[in-house]
Amino acid sequence: MTRANRQTGILLIDCDDRKGLVAAIAEFLYSHDANILHADQHQDEEHGLFLMRVEWDLQGFALDDAEFRREFAPIAERFGMRWRLEYSLQPSRVAILVSQYTHCLVDLLYMHQTGELACELPLVISNHLEAQPITGFYGVNFHHIPVTQASKREAESEQIRLLETSGADVIVLARYMQVLSPEFVQRFPGRIINVHHSFLPAFSGARPYQAAFQRGVKLIGATSHYVTEVLDDGPIIEQDVTRVSHRDQLADLVQKGRDLERVVLSRAVRWHLEHRILRYANKTVVFD
Amino acid sequence: MTRANRQTGILLIDCDDRKGLVAAIAEFLYSHDANILHADQHQDEEHGLFLMRVEWDLQGFALDDAEFRREFAPIAERFGMRWRLEYSLQPSRVAILVSQYTHCLVDLLYMHQTGELACELPLVISNHLEAQPITGFYGVNFHHIPVTQASKREAESEQIRLLETSGADVIVLARYMQVLSPEFVQRFPGRIINVHHSFLPAFSGARPYQAAFQRGVKLIGATSHYVTEVLDDGPIIEQDVTRVSHRDQLADLVQKGRDLERVVLSRAVRWHLEHRILRYANKTVVFD
Amino acid sequence: MTRANRQTGILLIDCDDRKGLVAAIAEFLYSHDANILHADQHQDEEHGLFLMRVEWDLQGFALDDAEFRREFAPIAERFGMRWRLEYSLQPSRVAILVSQYTHCLVDLLYMHQTGELACELPLVISNHLEAQPITGFYGVNFHHIPVTQASKREAESEQIRLLETSGADVIVLARYMQVLSPEFVQRFPGRIINVHHSFLPAFSGARPYQAAFQRGVKLIGATSHYVTEVLDDGPIIEQDVTRVSHRDQLADLVQKGRDLERVVLSRAVRWHLEHRILRYANKTVVFD
């Protein structure tokens, strides 16, 4: 998958499935001298949908952004496509919200430093102070916005103000333990990624490790998903599990879960930043 | 774990946790010349419980069954133990109930033939006919008892009669698609093992693959568990999962799930037959 | 992935990577009224190779087999393509070779009966007799060809005669414990699939479970691969592993390995039959 340091264009499309879609898109790109690096498509038979991701080398490509949009528009219109055009070297701006558990944040900060997460990190917001030192170490702005029952509305306003000022494209909830209001969610549609510390839909809601422990499951999981207005119900991006046994006490579940949480969250963020994810029907297609 | 062809005694104990339990049990066995092959214990801190499984070579052991029961009784009483004594070479009698999907049955029949499942198989009961030829091939009795809404009570009576006549110790629901009545379940407490084709408690009830497909999960699972009067709520014995993607249609989920189902069911049956499972607090301890 | 009962055409291509390949192929299919159901491609950067699999609905497709071959030839020549055209409803003929361990065979026979393996099974050949009854049960021809040091050459001649007479397209070694001669392998290039009971390249050669046990590994594996003249060195199709611990004796490894073996072998055979596999550089591309 990796094509480091290449300038690429990425076209993401979804529309009703029809004959000639692949030919039209491939022909369009070829006629403008695109060297296609990766093309993947998916047909959802149930919904009669066609979904595609195509990535090409910008070196030698004949169209600039404005030209592409002008030239491609008639094709898109002909097939009724929803589409977006992205560029690999135009990094997204990622804001992270976190509470007292910092393992996911620490992972994201480290991956950002090593270049594994190709994005900008304008700010970290937390209702706690635990995350401040490590955020500072990595040279990222830290904002402390406490949240109480009474101050929640006000706190969200301040969060939204900071997020919008920072130009954040995507908001990552790295174990942020407050439920966001519908107003907050609606402000950033399809742009909030959360990690839930269970194998959703099992144990949705609060205290999933406690619930899993009581139920006596033999595997625990974690789930990354887009946030929608319905709690823990958004499109799932990635899930993983690990084995537990009767020997594992609740504290062991929490500890084993930590590795799962950061793995499923960091994968989700990376795929989002690489424009690999298409959402439809409350599901995701992850083009790999 | 395997100690093929050895005659062993197996003692399973649970009681309130107290000092001196391990010493008392080990001393008792040693004083009667037991060569302990495997001893495993578990303390459940939440419930203050002590659970133990100890297995020893019967060769050279000084006590026969009656003597053991007489000699061990005062120790058990002193510590308030629930206990049972099993013998590796006294095979359980297993009855299998199955409907039209035969993959789990085929696996169990094959494992029985190769000796991997050390048990007797007095009968297979089905409300369909698909399983008849392969059951016959392996030389096991097949009983066809159709079940309709109207005939369900009567069918269960006939099943119970057959099961009791056959002397079945354990009843395996190898994708048996009828919900058993509470009366049936109560008749065989802790002796019915089911496989559910989802990662419980997610997607309990009917049509779990359909539900998983709609939810867009990235892993599907299967669960084997003891049957209690609450549907899909009994103590979980084993679970496993496999990865799916957007490319997998509903039929692919069903196909991938088949391997999971037979694996989690056959493990559960084998562990049960090897007397490795203790139940408590609607959970299982599986001594490995 | 599954598109049951649809008549589809499948085109498999590999060639040096060049601009315009996708456009040329898509345009060709579209111009003849193909409804593309699935298209997947892969570029190997190291070797500068382009590999593609495209599948389309034959309903409404304008070309019959001869016409396709005639019309597509100039395109293939222009790009220097190696290519083959397959049809989903033209089932391959699979021959199975097996020795005394029958678990993989039993799995393949069952999958064939349920329709999960869309192929014909003209014959099973074994140097032992264990597989005879179950092969007969499923109505497949069984041939017993004993193999000794002395008779090996003669036995292979007889095997080859049977295989060629039966019109077998693919030969599955379902735990066939004899090393095939280079002459045998050369006779069926790219058409022999083997399962090796280790995570290759670890523990290649004989007695891999013994070697894994001695080395004290914490996971054991199994590998399905195409057979080449170099033992255990052919292109890997699929691998899987399962966890073991110090509690597992050698016999436990063998038992746990059985499930791995049949899973990796049955996946490999299914993918081969669905024309999902392209070989290059002693590797495989498995289009999913």
Added chain:
Amino acid sequence: MTRANRQTGILLIDCDDRKGLVAAIAEFLYSHDANILHADQHQDEEHGLFLMRVEWDLQGFALDDAEFRREFAPIAERFGMRWRLEYSLQPSRVAILVSQYTHCLVDLLYMHQTGELACELPLVISNHLEAQPITGFYGVNFHHIPVTQASKREAESEQIRLLETSGADVIVLARYMQVLSPEFVQRFPGRIINVHHSFLPAFSGARPYQAAFQRGVKLIGATSHYVTEVLDDGPIIEQDVTRVSHRDQLADLVQKGRDLERVVLSRAVRWHLEHRILRYANKTVVFD
């Protein structure tokens, strides 16, 4: 497994298997008022060995360290036991060696800070400078000792001097890319833990991801093990794998491998610190 903040004693034993071992040990502990929290044993049939780990609450236990050693000695002698006594609240001193890749180090430092690794971290030694800032952030001493072909012997002397001065009990090679001399290894027998970025014994030696990529494997792995004088041959502590496909380029393997490496290494270090590991016959028993 977790019993946070309890003061416990841990006894690790191995000896030839004999009747009465469990009884003698349990009786000894009980007679001195031990409340056994966990007892696990293993018999290796091949070598006729008995291995045991027993952990008890020190609260109310009648013997101090000197008394235990005096009282237990005759029992140990009678059975020919090798044994050691450890205390949960007597933290080991861990030294970390690292080169330019810091992901494993970062993980260990974080786990140390959160208390998940119950140890002291007196120093980090590196032949590179990449690890210096993060080591300093966590308040751990950093020593830069460059290593060249010419300076290797001298560098090892300086490393050994620092390690011995620091009182390090265990040395963790967190992707330390220099091969240690036999003299170095002999100085710290059974006390050096390494992570190898392959599923050993596959791809031992240098550049394992390159070798795995060339071989076209479908899973990649990582292995943590004790270091012995034979390169990559020491007793394996933990292994894990993750799935790869033809889509993964070499750089993707490296990236996916990173998560494996830190997981298998951090588990190994934690188990070592919790005195869960017994070595014998170039293998490990990991009591869980």
